[in-house]
Amino acid sequence: MNAASNHQSRFAALQGQKPDAIDTPALVLDAEAVNRNMQRMAEFAAKHQIKLRPHAKLHKSADIARLQMQAGAIGVCVQTVGEGEALAAGGVNDIFISNEIVSPAKLRRVAGLAQLLKNRSGKLAIAVDSDEGIDRLALAMQTTSAAIDVFIEIDVGQGRCGVAPGPAAVALVQRLQGSARLRYAGLHAYHGGAQHLRTVAERRNAIGQAALRVAATRDALAQANLAPAIITGGGTGTFGLEAASGLWNELQPGSFLFMDADYARNERDNAQPAFEQALFVKSQVISVQDGHAVCDAGCKSIALDSGPPLVHALPGQPALIYASGGDEHGILRSATAGGPLPAVGDTVWLIPSHCDPTVNLHDAMIAVQGGLAAGAVSAVVRVDARGA
Amino acid sequence: MNAASNHQSRFAALQGQKPDAIDTPALVLDAEAVNRNMQRMAEFAAKHQIKLRPHAKLHKSADIARLQMQAGAIGVCVQTVGEGEALAAGGVNDIFISNEIVSPAKLRRVAGLAQLLKNRSGKLAIAVDSDEGIDRLALAMQTTSAAIDVFIEIDVGQGRCGVAPGPAAVALVQRLQGSARLRYAGLHAYHGGAQHLRTVAERRNAIGQAALRVAATRDALAQANLAPAIITGGGTGTFGLEAASGLWNELQPGSFLFMDADYARNERDNAQPAFEQALFVKSQVISVQDGHAVCDAGCKSIALDSGPPLVHALPGQPALIYASGGDEHGILRSATAGGPLPAVGDTVWLIPSHCDPTVNLHDAMIAVQGGLAAGAVSAVVRVDARGA
Structure with a gap:
């Protein structure tokens, strides 16, 4: 993941920036x-x-x-x-x-x-x-x-x-x-x-x-x-x-x-190494209403064929459950009745249920080193065969 | 659909050709x-x-x-x-x-x-x-x-x-x-x-x-x-x-x-005009085994979030039912027990169940005039905002 990328694009300016600088919805690699x-x-x-x-x-x-x-x-x-x-x-x-x-x-x-x-x-x-x-x-x-x-x-x-x-x-x-x-x-x-x-x-x-x-x-x-x-x-x-x-x-x-939520639902076989979740969709809360919030990642940026994504709560973030909201929206509800919701503008990290078709929806994957919260963008990896 | 397209791409040579010349999987407009x-x-x-x-x-x-x-x-x-x-x-x-x-x-x-x-x-x-x-x-x-x-x-x-x-x-x-x-x-x-x-x-x-x-x-x-x-x-x-x-x-x-299979499942409201199915995915049979055939359109070329596509049988083609076969495959079975299957190389036309995210999987839509069987490609319409 340290390979020099010659990808010239709207993503080029991201190199070295904090994950905060990644516009949403975006595919992010740990x-x-x-x-x-x-x-x-x-x-x-x-x-x-x-x-x-x-x-x-x-x-x-x-x-x-x-x-x-x-x-x-x-x-x-x-x-x-x-x-x-x-x-x-x-x-x-x-x-x-x-x-x-x-x-x-x-x-x-x-x-x-x-x-x-x-x-x-x-x-x-x-x-x-x-x-x-x-x-x-x-x-x-x-x-x-x-x-x-x-x-x-x-x-x-x-x-x-x-x-x-x-x-x-x-x-x-x-x-x-x-x-x-x-x-x-x-x-x-x-x-x-x-x-x-x-x-x-x-x-x-x-x-x-x-x-x-x-x-x-x-x-x-x-x-x-x-x-x-x-x-x-x-x-x-x-x-x-x-x-x-x-x-x-x-x-x-x-x-x-990369792993995904659906493979993570498999009972672990101890004869195989343990793999970590490494692929995330960064999304942003665009609306908060009575009892739910809405983020900007829908089925055009995260594949739903194996079910809805999981919400990956970083320390201090509320536990949320994602439901499909259409092409460009995800509906977020608290995982506990009456529990806290995020605010407009907040970042919500999603774990795709099926990684392959999710990657195919994006032109690039933004690789971050040092963690999703405090790290920095180390590479922009082009999805060379997107749509091919 | 007669607008001149300035789309320079691998599709450019299709203009005026028969639908047979459209490589699969491809998005085709009537x-x-x-x-x-x-x-x-x-x-x-x-x-x-x-x-x-x-x-x-x-x-x-x-x-x-x-x-x-x-x-x-x-x-x-x-x-x-x-x-x-x-x-x-x-x-x-x-x-x-x-x-x-x-x-x-x-x-x-x-x-x-x-x-x-x-x-x-x-x-x-x-x-x-x-x-x-x-x-x-x-x-x-x-x-x-x-x-x-x-x-x-x-x-x-x-x-x-x-x-x-x-x-x-x-x-x-x-x-x-x-x-x-x-x-x-x-x-x-x-x-x-x-x-x-x-x-x-x-x-x-x-x-x-x-x-x-x-x-x-x-x-x-x-x-x-x-x-x-x-x-x-x-x-x-x-x-x-x-x-x-x-x-x-x-x-x-x-x-x-464009319409899609899911809207077609709605009971018609006679206060609205009737719309025709105009969007298809052209696919090809790549394998025929005992009791089923396999085509080359899976969830990376046809969105499955609203269910599987319908098979659009042209005159003389067998009635088939599509089931998901993964990223690049669809499983086709006869709609009647023991009924005929297509042969390796045959074309199978699919009606997406959800048109919006299906279009978003493709770089272009191939417009055909004169029908899917005997017509000719009239335009290559670029999906300008694909992935945007």
């Missing part, structure tokens, strides 16, 4: 907490001798992706070609698009990105889960001299993308062999549905079932002399389980870096 | 439907001899705001100073910030915007609901030679911003008189909570109660020789009721222009 979360994850991966490829769809920032790689990550995941292009433009050279792309126009951009990264001695990877997807990718890659690493995505329980485990996955790997520019890299086995299961027991059960599917697929592939070199997966809710399974050898969690 | 919605609203206002100041927080586009004014609107509403600045930069000269602003930094921008619009013979208005808000606004306006129209916001039932009706509103108007640059313009009386009440009876009851509060405030003001010149309010769900009340003389609906 820079030390981000650093600690990053170090804890890197230490976990090192201790478990497992590769770390954190998901950059969280932060969409090339600066942060490069910091993660300096701290030991082998590369990053992205979810779209636009994210990949934005991070590559910011100097990131090892990128896995952990998603299916089938549009010819986008696949031409995938091929161009593979060529760009190859020219820099980096590499691009992508997921596929269908014959059609492989054929379209192979066609697009003919326009370049680069190759692309290809992961077969298998459905390990989420019921979203991913071919069925076992023989169907073997057939897709065999189809890959027809194209010299598609390099079979391994299996993409991510269970999104398990990440927010509330108890450790539920998550252990879900990843246990996912592991059976991964093992069956690995064994079927080995029998066909197609053993996968890499099995990648795991998110912030479950990566300790994937790491302990002996099957996965690459982890791709993202949210641990 | 240009003829937008025009018909705009005309119907203008005719309604003309027939009822009521001023129309549509809310631009929907579209955040200067091009569309100017088209609305050419069609008879006296100006537009915005919700933030950033929206006001973006529309002013695009040539809009009569802007009402229908919200409270209390940050000194933002109020300096408000003053600058008032000066800019005055220099162009336009004008700026703003809402206030507290002593503190008035005093801070007055202080900021001292830095300019411009005046600003000020509306006292009263709470007519939503329980969000707005001072209590009656004497408290009179006291705020009296406080305004202390500053030569604050011009008392009238009352801002918007009932956001009434817009999505499902039955006409519920909405009639809510606006009936709002009208009692407006009338009481108007009468108290008249007794103090402070009768309001303008009473502004009304949204897409209720504007027919405000228009019929004899109290409001300015309407500020926004969503009617």
Whole structure:
């Protein structure tokens, strides 16, 4: 979080200022907490001798992706070609698009990105889960001299993308062999549905079932002399389980870096490091009426898809509960009947319930060192792939 | 929707192309439907001899705001100073910030915007609901030679911003008189909570109660020789009721222009014109598995705060139901058990459940004339105030 930012914008004058100077609504990072979360994850991966490829769809920032790689990550995941292009433009050279792309126009951009990264001695990877997807990718890659690493995505329980485990996955790997520019890299086995299961027991059960599917697929592939070199997966809710399974050898969690209110509602798994809340939305009270106050952060600056944000009361601030007030408003009530409300002009810090789509609503994240109350702005981190 | 757009971007090459050429996920306008919605609203206002100041927080586009004014609107509403600045930069000269602003930094921008619009013979208005808000606004306006129209916001039932009706509103108007640059313009009386009440009876009851509060405030003001010149309010769900009340003389609906699935769930009030769905998200099927398909539009390209989008099946397309699949995915299932699914690569058109925050996720809206299936791109409309 000390990386020099070349972001020229309305935020530039903030450098070195107190958090008071940050206009609202704004996305604010506790820079030390981000650093600690990053170090804890890197230490976990090192201790478990497992590769770390954190998901950059969280932060969409090339600066942060490069910091993660300096701290030991082998590369990053992205979810779209636009994210990949934005991070590559910011100097990131090892990128896995952990998603299916089938549009010819986008696949031409995938091929161009593979060529760009190859020219820099980096590499691009992508997921596929269908014959059609492989054929379209192979066609697009003919326009370049680069190759692309290809992961077969298998459905390990989420019921979203991913071919069925076992023989169907073997057939897709065999189809890959027809194209010299598609390099079979391994299996993409991510269970999104398990990440927010509330108890450790539920998550252990879900990843246990996912592991059976991964093992069956690995064994079927080995029998066909197609053993996968890499099995990648795991998110912030479950990566300790994937790491302990002996099957996965690459982890791709993202949210641990910032955390959010919804992950904080999970029962802690002591096999995973503890992560701190590092992402906040700074908001301001614009109206105080009988029994409630109104702040200037609504669903256009804080994502509500996983429920309302929590209010992060600094010492001396009243305990408040946030309710949706529309696009540009949050309704704040005292957490205790008849308790104190803030005054017009006061700052209210919010903890997003879902960090990824909240970040995507903003052009920049303001990093603060020394605490939200008394610290100072240390960097303005651009959300390079905002909207991409 | 025929306005020349000077938007230079990755969208520029789309002009004149078929909708097939629009990469996904993308926001697409049915240009003829937008025009018909705009005309119907203008005719309604003309027939009822009521001023129309549509809310631009929907579209955040200067091009569309100017088209609305050419069609008879006296100006537009915005919700933030950033929206006001973006529309002013695009040539809009009569802007009402229908919200409270209390940050000194933002109020300096408000003053600058008032000066800019005055220099162009336009004008700026703003809402206030507290002593503190008035005093801070007055202080900021001292830095300019411009005046600003000020509306006292009263709470007519939503329980969000707005001072209590009656004497408290009179006291705020009296406080305004202390500053030569604050011009008392009238009352801002918007009932956001009434817009999505499902039955006409519920909405009639809510606006009936709002009208009692407006009338009481108007009468108290008249007794103090402070009768309001303008009473502004009304949204897409209720504007027919405000228009019929004899109290409001300015309407500020926004969503009617594009419509969305949530407004479409309202029981129709025959006193209001019928509006057509004009805003769509074009998505693409990236994966088809046993019993479901997956498209590339998730909560980073379509707002889910008012529920999942509807699938808009064109002739020959299967009837589908959308379920959330995360940031970049939607899960599509047949609307009939065992019914047909689309194929990998197929286009799926989605109707957002909430148009305003959906538009805010995109940099541009692609306007199509001649229908979503066989038409052609007629304009690329920039979301000028995206994220502002």
